[in-house]
Amino acid sequence: MAGHIQDRWYKxxxxxxxxxxxxxxxxxxxxxxxxxxxxxxDGTEKSKSFPDRQKRLAEKWLSAxxxxxTRGQYTDPKSMQITFRQYAEKWLDSKTSSPMSRKExxxxxxxxxxxxxxxxxxxxxRPEHIRDLVSALEGKPNVGPSYARNIFADVQSVLSxxxxxxxxxRNPCSARTVRRPKPAPRLVVPWAPTQVxxxxxxxxxRYQTMVDVGAGCGPRQGEIFGLAEDAIDFGGRxxxxxxxxxxxxxxxxxxxxxGGKTREAPLPDYVAESLRAHMDAxxxxxxxxxxxxxxxxxxSFRLIFTAEQGGMVWRSNFNGKEWKPALAAAGLxxxxxxxxxxxxxxxxGMHALRHFYASALLDAGExxxxxxxxxxxxxPALTLRVYAHLMPDSRERARRAIDTVFQRLSHxxxxxxxxx
Numbered sequence: 001m002a003g004h005i006q007d008r009w010y011k012x013x014x015x016x017x018x019x020x021x022x023x024x025x026x027x028x029x030x031x032x033x034x035x036x037x038x039x040x041x042d043g044t045e046k047s048k049s050f051p052d053r054q055k056r057l058a059e060k061w062l063s064a065x066x067x068x069x070t071r072g073q074y075t076d077p078k079s080m081q082i083t084f085r086q087y088a089e090k091w092l093d094s095k096t097s098s099p100m101s102r103k104e105x106x107x108x109x110x111x112x113x114x115x116x117x118x119x120x121x122x123x124x125x126r127p128e129h130i131r132d133l134v135s136a137l138e139g140k141p142n143v144g145p146s147y148a149r150n151i152f153a154d155v156q157s158v159l160s161x162x163x164x165x166x167x168x169x170r171n172p173c174s175a176r177t178v179r180r181p182k183p184a185p186r187l188v189v190p191w192a193p194t195q196v197x198x199x200x201x202x203x204x205x206r207y208q209t210m211v212d213v214g215a216g217c218g219p220r221q222g223e224i225f226g227l228a229e230d231a232i233d234f235g236g237r238x239x240x241x242x243x244x245x246x247x248x249x250x251x252x253x254x255x256x257x258x259g260g261k262t263r264e265a266p267l268p269d270y271v272a273e274s275l276r277a278h279m280d281a282x283x284x285x286x287x288x289x290x291x292x293x294x295x296x297x298x299x300s301f302r303l304i305f306t307a308e309q310g311g312m313v314w315r316s317n318f319n320g321k322e323w324k325p326a327l328a329a330a331g332l333x334x335x336x337x338x339x340x341x342x343x344x345x346x347x348x349g350m351h352a353l354r355h356f357y358a359s360a361l362l363d364a365g366e367x368x369x370x371x372x373x374x375x376x377x378x379x380p381a382l383t384l385r386v387y388a389h390l391m392p393d394s395r396e397r398a399r400r401a402i403d404t405v406f407q408r409l410s411h412x413x414x415x416x417x418x419x420x
């Protein structure tokens with residue numbers, strides 16, 4: 001049996017003759033009599049107290065602990081005293097991701113996971129509790145499928161850490177009966193070139209080159225807003241995506257691109273000429289913002305795209321006052337209503353320029369790994385999931401490839417034993 005059981009009502013002493021005898025302690029008759037003790041996997045002593053006449057129960061408890069250790073199902077008893085919220089917040093503090101990522105993760109947990117799971121002791125989690133969370137998320141009109149998957153992944157990460165810390169024997173998120181929120185079954189429909197140029201021509205002149213950069217190199221909106229002189233290598237025909245402008249709790253900051261990784265994309269001649277003309281007409285302006293968080297160190301860069309009144313381009317102003325009117329002028333969304341408001345145009349945001357970029361490369365036969373690198377995706381599998389349906393039919397390419405080889409071979413002299 002793991003550990004031992006201490007009887008706190010008696011102690012053993014040795015008398016003058018060397019004989020041992022049991023005598024009552026000062027605690028005799030009061031409080032919990034038996035203390036079951038053992039050493040946990042982390043090397044620290046654990047214990048649980050039992051009342052008088054419950055020694056057999058204490059022995060069973062120690063035996064169960066030993067069995068759990070043998071089976072790899074041991075959980076620390078303190079897991080019954082720590083709630084999911086307490087553990088999650090401690091786990092968040094120890095994460096090494098960017099401050100913005102930690103804030104966003106904490107926000108998702110606070111708004112959507114804690115109301116359902118926050119007060120539950122970490123050691124009591126079962127698959128049914130995760131199924132309750134999934135049901136709650138699906139019942140929220142403001143939580144879309146992709147956002148629900150992010151919340152589920154956050155909870156799964158917290159509980160995986162709890163398993164590593166022996167506060168939980170297994171992660172209930174991985175149970176077969178738990179259904180992970182599914183992404184919305186929506187295929188990307190890229191814009192036609194006429195739509196790209198229609199939106200471009202409807203924008204004010206100072207913003208038109210944004211379309212060329214987005215459709216010709218594939219950066220995200222925040223990366224376009226954060227594009228500076230130092231990121232353009234005209235001689236090397238390369239665009240370096242090294243920063244973005246994003247908003248942390250309403251405050252704009254400079255930060256690394258999504259995923260914390262910089263990248264390079266080929267700079268087409270058309271985009272290079274458009275950038276040169278833009279920089280001649282609208283001189284780059286030095287903009288100073290904090291780095292990563294509103295409290296971060298101030299850094300300055302000479303931005304390519306700035307607002308008409310000076311300063312950085314604000315996402316909300318640009319989307320509402322410049323982008324949506326251009327979409328309407330290009331026929332992609334209806335005109336504004338009598339109050340001057342436009343319909344939601346989620347599928348026609350600036351991200352549509354990235355979709356156009358990916359579709360153009362794939363249609364030209366570029367391989368999926370290169371497209372993934374140019375777009376800054378975490379791995380090619382993500383690019384393939386989003387854009388596989390846009391890839392040209394490989395069967396026709398295979399036919400052309402083999403026909404080309406055999407047509408060439410058929411005109412060469414391979415000797416008298418070669419079939420025509």
